[in-house]
Amino acid sequence: MNWLQSWEPYIAIALLTGLINLPISIKKLLNKCQSLPFFKPLSTIAFWWWILVNLALPATVFWLLYSIPTKPTVNADLVTKAITFGLIFTAFANARVDTGFFGVDIEKFYKYLTQFTYDRIAASQTRETAAFWTDFEADLNQNQPDISEGLNYLENYFQNDVSLDEIAKQDYQKRLDRVRQMTVKSEQTKAIRTLIAIRRRDLPEVLKRFRCSTAFLNKYLSKLPKQ
Structure with missing residues (x-):
């Protein structure tokens, strides 16, 4: 001892x-x-x-x-x-x-x-993650909702994120502006997916703001972490 x-x-x-x-x-x-x-x-x-x-x-x-x-x-x-x-x-x-x-x-x-x-996390997460984002893109492309509310929400989300510096905010704003100007729906949807780099607990709100279908929300919302 x-x-x-x-x-x-x-x-x-x-x-x-x-x-x-x-x-x-x-x-x-x-x-x-x-x-x-x-x-x-x-x-x-x-x-x-x-x-x-x-x-x-x-x-x-x-x-x-x-x-x-x-x-x-x-x-x-x-x-x-x-x-x-x-x-x-x-x-x-x-x-x-x-x-x-x-x-x-x-x-x-x-x-x-x-x-x-990383390998262990990838083994348990990659398949379900790929299915989620594939379904998300398909849902927006098929239903073609008004995405302006979702983009406005993301703009406010990042502009009010105190953890980001001004350079990061400006870079995100440029990417967001490019997405708004896209005219090909499928390309715009894929670009939107790259913009959703948010805190995991905030994802349900973003999905609702992009007016995802009830079927999509019912399928995935209960699986998402609450915190």
């Missing part, structure tokens, strides 16, 4: 690195999965694998890189290094690191672990 207690401060500091990295890595994953309407992170095993990787790997690399096995002095400087390392880990992962014990190709190892996550 005394042996474990002597290591507790170092374990806590190393884990701090992973905890700092987690929000960054989770945001990266959720952004990548934004087009998956039925993706429910908390009930997906691959999501928890992602959590484990992005908690344990930064902690392990920090442990080796800063020679934690030699028990350096626990002070504010060491804690600051742990916090900083957690913040820059994503960029740091694209490098080969000499830990003092051996060279580690972090880039290849990290890519392998993250690709495993």
Whole structure:
């Protein structure tokens, strides 16, 4: 027990690195999965694998890189290094690191672990996602509803999204304007689909604004995540 207690401060500091990295890595994953309407992170095993990787790997690399096995002095400087390392880990992962014990190709190892996550998510989501967006396009093309309300909603949605900077908002507005000017219905519908890069819980509202058919809404609304 005394042996474990002597290591507790170092374990806590190393884990701090992973905890700092987690929000960054989770945001990266959720952004990548934004087009998956039925993706429910908390009930997906691959999501928890992602959590484990992005908690344990930064902690392990920090442990080796800063020679934690030699028990350096626990002070504010060491804690600051742990916090900083957690913040820059994503960029740091694209490098080969000499830990003092051996060279580690972090880039290849990290890519392998993250690709495993993407592969598992793709295996469970791709088919249903493809069916959803195919049906969405077919519904708009077949019923040809007035899409102006849907486009106006998307315009207001992105213009009022405080998480976006002005450049991103201007870029989106240009894409939206191009869609409004399209005259070929099938091309316009496909372009609309690329504009719906919204938070998953807001998708039901967007579908209603585009006046999707009752049959389409009845088929899919109950399957979409509520949060």
